[in-house]
Amino acid sequence: MDISQQERTYETPMADKSTPSSLARYLDGEFWETKDHIREEISQGEPFRTSSYGLTLDQNRDLTVERLEYILTRPLMRHHLKDQDSEFTGMFAMTERGHGSNVRGILTEACYEPSTQEFIIHTPCEDAQKMYIGNSMKGNYASVFAQLIINGDSQGPHCFIVPIRDRHGVMNPGVTAIDMKHKEGLHGVDNGILIFDNVRIPRTNLLSKFGCVSADGLYSSPVQNKSKRFNAMLAALTPTRLGLTVQAIAAMKLGLIIAVRYSHSRRQFGPKDQQEVKIIEHQTQYLRLMPHLAAALALTFTTRFAACMMDHALCKGEVLQNNSSLQALVAGLKAYSTWENLACLQECRECTGGMGFMMENRIPALKCDSDVFVTFEGDNVVMLQVVVKELMTQFTRQLGNSVVGGLIKTWTSSVSDRLRTSFLGFNVDTVGDLSFLLKAVSYRERVLQRSLATRLYNKVEKKREEFFDAWNSCLHHVTGLALAHIHRVTLEQFALAVQECPVEEDHTLLTKFCLLHGTSLVYQERAWYLEHHYLTPTTSRQIRTQLLELCRSVKDEALKVVSDFNVPSCCIQAPIAGVANPRAEWAFYSAPEHPITASKL
Amino acid sequence: MDISQQERTYETPMADKSTPSSLARYLDGEFWETKDHIREEISQGEPFRTSSYGLTLDQNRDLTVERLEYILTRPLMRHHLKDQDSEFTGMFAMTERGHGSNVRGILTEACYEPSTQEFIIHTPCEDAQKMYIGNSMKGNYASVFAQLIINGDSQGPHCFIVPIRDRHGVMNPGVTAIDMKHKEGLHGVDNGILIFDNVRIPRTNLLSKFGCVSADGLYSSPVQNKSKRFNAMLAALTPTRLGLTVQAIAAMKLGLIIAVRYSHSRRQFGPKDQQEVKIIEHQTQYLRLMPHLAAALALTFTTRFAACMMDHALCKGEVLQNNSSLQALVAGLKAYSTWENLACLQECRECTGGMGFMMENRIPALKCDSDVFVTFEGDNVVMLQVVVKELMTQFTRQLGNSVVGGLIKTWTSSVSDRLRTSFLGFNVDTVGDLSFLLKAVSYRERVLQRSLATRLYNKVEKKREEFFDAWNSCLHHVTGLALAHIHRVTLEQFALAVQECPVEEDHTLLTKFCLLHGTSLVYQERAWYLEHHYLTPTTSRQIRTQLLELCRSVKDEALKVVSDFNVPSCCIQAPIAGVANPRAEWAFYSAPEHPITASKL
16 A cells, blocks of 8 residues: 555553643642542553443443442552442442332332331332342442331331342342343443342341331431421432532533544635635634533532532531532532533534544543433433422521412522522623623523512412422423523632632633633523513624634633643543544544643654 | 233334324325335334344444345335346445545545556545445445546546445455444444555546546536536535435434323323323423424425425436525535434433433434434535525626625525525414514524625625635624524425315314424524514513413324324334333333324224
8 A cells, every 4th residue: 555644643542641730730629639649540540541432231341340440449549448348339229110200209118027127128019110220230239219118107218228139149039130231321330120029128227317217116217307308318419419510521521622622633624725724713613612611611610619518518517408509509510510511512523523423532422421411310300490499498498388478578688698609799891791791690590580489479379279280380480590590600600710710821711711601601591681671682792792702712722721621641532632542543633733742742 | 029010002013004194194295105115114124123222333234234135125126226236335435534524625536547548546645545435344336536637637526436346345456445433323334444556447437427538538527617517516415415304304203202102101290199290291391392393394394395396306307506496405404404303312312311311212322323414414514504605606696706796786686586485475463473483584584694695795895805714704694594594494394384284183283383383493593583673572472482382282282293203113112102122121111192002902
């Protein structure tokens, strides 16, 4: 063959470390040293050098185990694992065939038998089978949510530790595990079905934080109201949901690194008889990618804020179920971040054309793996209702039973203060200003709040509609309010992070992206602002012009930002991002025009 | 085990035929008999009883070959294949490593050698490698696009037949084929790279419709202008693009069948102490699905309209490159339908929760397979530019070179007439009326046309900006106009189909969905209408109320519509749609509450 191969100068998956910039440090935040340490461990880890596409289910699952074991045996992790014992693995068994979102309706039974001081865990019907249980093919113990039944009466769902198989993989009698096999993504996780046929466990296997049973079968709980008890139990999901948000942001960042680098190296079309331009120069290209980059930054800061709140609460020994504002924030953040991630990855896929459809370029697997984020750990539409319901509960607790009536009266004492996400004061007031944008998103939230409360009040209190029906007929409004709430919080947290940024040039850069995020939020909802005369047709057009202009103005700096995400090369491995993928020699390799490699050549 | 298995009454993949309804016939249109025949053939075909998920690449590819062979050997197809010869298979080799969207820049060379009367096909550099070529691992011949070079001068891209491997699979000397392996979807297609090292082919292997070379090396073409010649060649892609639209609609329909049936059988949440409600009853659920169902109907009728235009043109012996309006329509339809399909499938995935993430329920593979539709056979953003450029060309052809100047002058003589998609006359004029909606989408298109022409005129003619830069700075406007154009066409075609529907109850049903489609289009762009004072804040709110109300009012009839898509059970095979999937016994099976099975039980 007579092809003159272009000289390739791309990063290897094991590229050298370079000193992170001040912005990279700022994006990492307080725990940057730990994060750097983990980056190094991962970069040196053999199991992270292979990509998982095209493997069989079993190979994929084995790779997951291998990666997990590698992580757990690092000194940093061994230090944190209390007894350094990872002999057994567990699983979380909540969802059933018949009940996913509405967990309250689960059917698995745990009947107490005083004579043996045992619970009998049982699956009474097909709908009661535990479904989608991760680690179901290998795990030793399951924390099983079941109706706690004493003398035929249910005390509501409680959590029990049930042995599934011993250390040699031999199944516990009465337990059946069925592999659910093929999913859209997350091929490394062995989701399966668990069925219990009168499995006996000792009384002490009930996790007794929210209720316990005495030897002779007397039930007691620190939370008397069954419904509140159930909600308290669900509050345990809050940290998991925040973890999911972090994963969604990580997927977004990786997608953006790949799409932005490719857009800055690939050329296509251009002025007549001149060199083709980089595709990032096409107006549609930067318009599709830049708002997501701004959102990724906003989410980074907002998630850190939520994590701080959670740390703070846990350090004070608070039980999370009493912290409604945190629960609402995390539920909203989970919904917004996971949807935003999917939208972002889809744009990244499309903006990288056919290259983005190839597995070696990572975006397809990121999409498929994170697609389920929007429906698991609390379906997003349910999460948005949690946001609004928690806000209502919080404000009407002291006002007795009339939830919506009380709501209207107190709404103006402002949700935002209680959520510690209050409005920031600014002086100037033109459309292009951050102060305008902050006020706009705050205004929208407040108006949606008041009008929802009024609507519900009229339906429930005046027209005596069943609450479920009234709520359901307002569901579009409810989801709109929840998103408006979380949008406002992300913009405010971004603005705060900009204010606190110590390095001037980073401050300048972040300011532009913060403006872009706010402009993008207002642009998306400009119809609403026009309907409410908050924008005039002229200022609405200005918002659009501003969006286009901001996207254009940050497109080159985007290279620096994605570089400052500081993702190790071994985690990128996308040829179109200029990082070698050993499994795809033939792939299209971008020339390294991004800052991170400039210093290395 | 002591589980009382629910009695399952679902369709088998080979369910009996039932007589299609009048609506099913109307949706099939003129060629319903042929379609029924194909449905029957597919239902009886062994290769269509297996689903392809979880197979290896090779197994997947073999299954594709098996299915293709089955189809090609059916009497109906044998009748249409002229010489009944499928001994050899081919491939289409246009895209290169360096040039996808901008095909004009391809680098593969075809140099003519008069002494031997041969073309020498050659890949001069890495960027010239043919990429993403389907059937590259098995095919015998490729139609290769290459720069036709005579005596060192290029006559632009032409198409050549190049032998790749003989009937025994032995490679033609000088040809290299590299497997590109793993993609997000379409695993049954073996996309690969073709590289040519001075491969000699006879002079007669040039496809000479747009240019030929005499034995002694004289070039001649019916199209003198190189640029026009190139465009004429690209017009050959028009039928493929229409085919892609048909595939996108098919994927939408299948996704909707699955999501709508599941939504009508799955119950979750409900009024206190009462049975849970079907999830279709949740406002967000019907709001997410119904507009896509309306769009699927609109696209069905619009695609048939485009296919009629194409048939008509081809029967008259017209060359498609002279039919700009058809090219614009098909390009726009390709972009709109493929994006609409992705949005629809994503909602179907999310509306079916965790069940929709399982491969046996089909939606994930539909998404992954059709994801590439938006960037291949002409990237959608490029397609939208084709729409607008073709419209401009058509109207300025007689006015000399000043494209945009001429454009402004003649724009008011209306694009719509020339596209044979003219505005329909109606009398009444309130927001809820179809006449209002039709006028609104038509108004939006016209205003966007005029304002774009004015902007381009100012930039190019007055400010003397380079055309590429001027165009690029208006790209957001361009894509907006193109979509406005195709939106208007789909609504008009839907309205025409409603007018012509002969059965009264079908007419009534389609009218509702047509109103929903129009309402949804106007709702999406209500910000624009508010900016242009076409909607007042009050009428804008009315549009939202109307959208909610229409979605609610059609949610039950949706079951009939998806049933009338008349997709054979073997093509559904999704347990959550109530059709057995033999590979997923353990899956969640919906009870059959849909009309199609009611008659069969």
